[in-house]
Amino acid sequence: MNNRVLSLVLSRLLIALITLVIVSFAVFFATTLLPGDTATILLGQAATPEAVEGLRKAMHLDEPAVFRFLRWIVGLVQGDLGTSYANEMPVADLIAGRFVNTLKLAGVTALFSVPIALTLGISAAMLRGSLYDRAVTVLTIGVISVPEFMIATSAVLVFAVYLKWLPALSFANEVHGLADMLRIYAMPVITLTFVISAQMIRMTRAAVIETLNTPYVEMALLKGASRPRIVLRHALPNALGPIVNAVALSLSYLLGGVIIVETIFNYPGIAKLMVDAVATRDLPLIQSCAMIFCLGYLLLITTADIIAILSNPRLR
Amino acid sequence: MTMTTSSTSTTTTRTSGSRLGYRFNVIGIIGLSVILCWALVAIFAPLIIPYPVGEIVDLDYFGPMSSDFWLGSDYLGRDMLSRILMGARYTVGISLAAVTIACFSGVVLGMIAAVAGGWLDTLLSRFLDALNSIPSKLFGLVVVAAVGSSIPVLILTLSVIYIPGAYRFARALAVNINAMDFITVARIRGESTLYLIRSEILPNIAGPVLADLGIRFVFIVLLLSGLSFLGLGVQPPYADWGALVRENIGGLPFGAPAVIFPSLAIASLTISVNLLIDNLPQKIRDRA
Numbered sequence: 001m002n003n004r005v006l007s008l009v010l011s012r013l014l015i016a017l018i019t020l021v022i023v024s025f026a027v028f029f030a031t032t033l034l035p036g037d038t039a040t041i042l043l044g045q046a047a048t049p050e051a052v053e054g055l056r057k058a059m060h061l062d063e064p065a066v067f068r069f070l071r072w073i074v075g076l077v078q079g080d081l082g083t084s085y086a087n088e089m090p091v092a093d094l095i096a097g098r099f100v101n102t103l104k105l106a107g108v109t110a111l112f113s114v115p116i117a118l119t120l121g122i123s124a125a126m127l128r129g130s131l132y133d134r135a136v137t138v139l140t141i142g143v144i145s146v147p148e149f150m151i152a153t154s155a156v157l158v159f160a161v162y163l164k165w166l167p168a169l170s171f172a173n174e175v176h177g178l179a180d181m182l183r184i185y186a187m188p189v190i191t192l193t194f195v196i197s198a199q200m201i202r203m204t205r206a207a208v209i210e211t212l213n214t215p216y217v218e219m220a221l222l223k224g225a226s227r228p229r230i231v232l233r234h235a236l237p238n239a240l241g242p243i244v245n246a247v248a249l250s251l252s253y254l255l256g257g258v259i260i261v262e263t264i265f266n267y268p269g270i271a272k273l274m275v276d277a278v279a280t281r282d283l284p285l286i287q288s289c290a291m292i293f294c295l296g297y298l299l300l301i302t303t304a305d306i307i308a309i310l311s312n313p314r315l316r
Numbered sequence: 317m318t319m320t321t322s323s324t325s326t327t328t329t330r331t332s333g334s335r336l337g338y339r340f341n342v343i344g345i346i347g348l349s350v351i352l353c354w355a356l357v358a359i360f361a362p363l364i365i366p367y368p369v370g371e372i373v374d375l376d377y378f379g380p381m382s383s384d385f386w387l388g389s390d391y392l393g394r395d396m397l398s399r400i401l402m403g404a405r406y407t408v409g410i411s412l413a414a415v416t417i418a419c420f421s422g423v424v425l426g427m428i429a430a431v432a433g434g435w436l437d438t439l440l441s442r443f444l445d446a447l448n449s450i451p452s453k454l455f456g457l458v459v460v461a462a463v464g465s466s467i468p469v470l471i472l473t474l475s476v477i478y479i480p481g482a483y484r485f486a487r488a489l490a491v492n493i494n495a496m497d498f499i500t501v502a503r504i505r506g507e508s509t510l511y512l513i514r515s516e517i518l519p520n521i522a523g524p525v526l527a528d529l530g531i532r533f534v535f536i537v538l539l540l541s542g543l544s545f546l547g548l549g550v551q552p553p554y555a556d557w558g559a560l561v562r563e564n565i566g567g568l569p570f571g572a573p574a575v576i577f578p579s580l581a582i583a584s585l586t587i588s589v590n591l592l593i594d595n596l597p598q599k600i601r602d603r604a
Contacts, residue, residue, distance in 0.1 A: 015442075022446035030458045141594075145534060145586040147541045149561060150579040153568055161571045256453045260542055264565070275546055278461040286461050293454050301449060 008309045016302040020295070024076075027290045028069050031283050076291065082284035084277075091288045095270060099292065102262070102269035106254050108185055109192040114247060117197040121204025121243075126231045128209060136201060143198035148260040152191040159187065188261045195257040196250055203246030211239040241311025248304035252297050344595030350588035354581075357401055358408040365398035370553060378564070378572040388573035390564050396574050399560060400581050406556035407582070410467060411540055414474035415533045421475070422482025423525055427513045429483070430490030441487070448480035452539055460548040470549060474536050481535075485528050489521040530593040534586045541582050557582045 075082060081091035124136040143151065159166045166186050211217065212235050220234045262272040274289035357364070366386075367373045374389035381388050387396040425444075429437040459473045493499065494517065502516050543549035544558030555563060560578035567575050 015445075018442070019446040019449050022443065023450055026447070026450065027458060030462050141590055142583075142587060145538075145590045146579070146583045147538045147545065147558065149542065149545045149558075150583060153561070153565075153575060153579060156568055157571055157576070161569065252451070255451045256542075259453050259457070260545065263546060274457065278457055278548065281461060283461075286458060290454055290458050294450055297451050298449055 005309060009306050012302060012305050012309065016298055020298060023294045023298070024073060024291060025069070027287055027294065028072060029065070031287055031290075072287070076288075081288040084285050085280075085282045091284050094273065094285065095288060095292070098268060098270045098273045101267070102258060102271060105185070105188055105192070105262075105267065105269060106251075106258065108189050109196060109254065110251060112189060113193040113196040113200065116193070117200035117250070118204055118243070118247075120197070121201040122208055122231070122236070124201065125205045125208035125212065126227065128212075136205075140198040140201050143194055144202070148191070148195055148257050149264055151194050152187070152261060152264045155187055155191050155194075159190070184267070188265045188267055191261050191265075192254065192257050196253055199253050200247060200250035203250060204243050207242035207246055208235060208239045210242065211235040214238075238313075241308055244311065245304045245308045248300050248307065252300040252304075255293055255297050341595050343591050347588040347590075347592035347595065350584055351592060354404055354408055354585050358404040361401045361405050365395075365401050367395040367398045369394065369398050369402045371395075378567040378570060378574055381573050387577045390560070390574045391566055396560075396577060399555060400557065400578055403555055403557045403560055403578065404581070406467075406550050406554060407537060407540065407558070407585070410471055410474070410550070410556070411533055411536045413471045414536050414540075415478070415529060417471070417475035418478040418536070419482045419525070419529045419532060422479045422484075423486040423521075424513075425479070426483045426486030426488075427490045427517050427521075428509070430487050430494050431509055431512050431517065437487075440483070444480040444483050447476075448484070452477045452535075453542055456539060456543045457546070457548065460543065465543075465548055465551055467550065470540065470543070474540060477539065478532050478536060482528065482532060486521065486525055489524055490517050493517050493520045527593050527596055530589050534589050537582065537586055537589075 072082070079092065081095065083089070084091050084094055120136055124133045127133050166183055208231070212231070214235075217230060217234055220230045225234070258269065259271040259275065261267065262269045263275050266272070270289055270292065274286060274293075277285040277289065372393045373395050374385055374393040376389065377391050377393045379385055379389035379393065385395050385397065387400065390396055390399060425440060429440045455477050456473055459469070463469050499512065499516055502512055507516075540549055540556065541558030541561075544556050545562045547559075547562055550556040550559050552559070552563075557578040561575060564572065564574035564578075
């Protein structure tokens with residue numbers, strides 16, 4: 001029996017690996033579709049044709065795309081992310097510090113949003129159809145239906161402009177102790193928590209309601225179990241897999257949110273780095289950032305799938 | 317088949333009143349009228365704007381709401397109402413074009429995969445799933461970085477991003493229909509794949525597919541606004557609603573109306589579509 005679980009998990013991992021290869025293909029070829037010639041762009045209008053030709057050779061731009069792709073992939077695997085076009089620094093150095101910053105932001109957000117979302121989602125499912133459930137549902141639909149930047153701007157309007165609790169836009173280079181730390185994190189974390197929680201509440205609520213519709217829950221109801229007992233003892237243990245799955249899936253929305261939030265709040269994370277790299281067309285940097293994001297996303301959705309497999313009692 | 321209906325109804329949080337058959341409930345009607353309103357604005361924008369979009373008409377920048385400038389003025393002193401009304405053309409137009417392409421391709425591919433089955437189905441599903449595991453905003457960023465941003469590129473990128481979702485949805489529905497007796501009968505009759513897709517499967521999945529189109533429209537509006545907000549979407553001198561927020565973000569510390577109203581415009585459109593979809597008459601939504 002356990003072999004079946006093992007083979008399912010392994011096949012899921014294999015699929016993730018294949019996906020990663022396809023994704024890296026896509027990322028690489030999307031960035032090499034660039035209509036202008038990179039060497040010409042780098043050297044500017046005044047460059048002599050010989051200089052452009054020399055640079056093209058040095059950067060292996062004269063080779064076919066497939067070779068450049070292989071060279072790039074091998075480099076990635078060996079930890080060599082290439083050199084930034086814009087400032088000649090190794091991409092790995094540029095990314096390292098920023099990556100930690102983004103992870104911190106994501107971690108703090110997860111710390112806040114998971115407990116909040118689970119509480120709201122499960123309680124809304126327990127009290128399905130009540131005024132409370134309606135309010136939670138309307139609120140989450142509202143948050144899901146608006147762009148992330150609107151939540152960010154609303155947070156600024158509420159907390160900075162009207163309540164004046166926090167500065168409008170945080171500047172991460174002026175850190176002087178704990179108070180400043182809190183100020184820098186407050187706004188981005190509030191915004192991201194809203195975005196993530198809304199997704200998570202919806203999915204958790206749906207997962208619990210799905211289990212509440214099963215025959216064994218009906219049986220529990222018929223034998224006279226109380227409502228909290230039905231939910232907590234009968235439904236919740238079976239909904240645990242889908243809920244953890246929902247949590248992992250919702251956390252993958254962090255990736256999209258983080259791009260907007262880091263830009264609007266000027267947070268020195270990897271997403272801001274990438275958006276800036278797009279503006280300067282710094283391809284190695286864009287490729288590496290894109291791969292990191294895709295890797296993170298794949299990791300989360302694969303984890304979600306594996307948890308769903310492991311938590312399915314029929315496979316045990 | 318009952319599996320899909322139950323899962324769609326739990327994920328799209330149904331409110332009461334969906335048992336009323338073809339009659340819309342009040343919330344659905346409100347949603348529909350807001351959508352129609354924006355559609356009309358998008359079509360007739362040049363006729364109803366009070367000031368030319370590009371012209372600086374207010375001496376003050378980030379001006380407040382007044383009788384001359386209903387929604388205030390922007391960072392250069394241009395009339396905000398006119399710019400939002402014109403912005404509707406870009407936001408609604410681009411999103412509508414993208415969602416049409418995405419859903420059409422996705423649904424056609426999905427039905428083909430479901431009917432053909434075998435290696436074609438596996439290959440297509442695997443490839444589109446891989447495409448799906450690139451976060452949408454990131455995909456947009458990379459493509460815009462590579463090809464630059466113009467309206468045709470935006471439409472194409474947005475539709476490519478949402479084809480996998482439409483494909484997966486249509487395929488799941490079509491696979492269910494494909495297992496039904498009347499399909500088997502049609503196959504035995506010797507009907508062609510094209511006939512099966514067009515006359516047997518499509519009519520049976522049309523309702524849910526239309527609802528899915530609405531949801532995907534919301535995603536596309538949000539992604540387009542997000543890209544424009546990052547400065548990678550619609551480029552000046554044109555501006556969609558996301559770009560309007562970006563232009564005027566400097567007014568945020570003073571709570572200028574120029575920042576608030578474009579966001580409200582986006583929210584009104586997306587929330588209305590969501591409300592309409594959630595309150596669609598059950599007969600349309602769950603026909604499969």
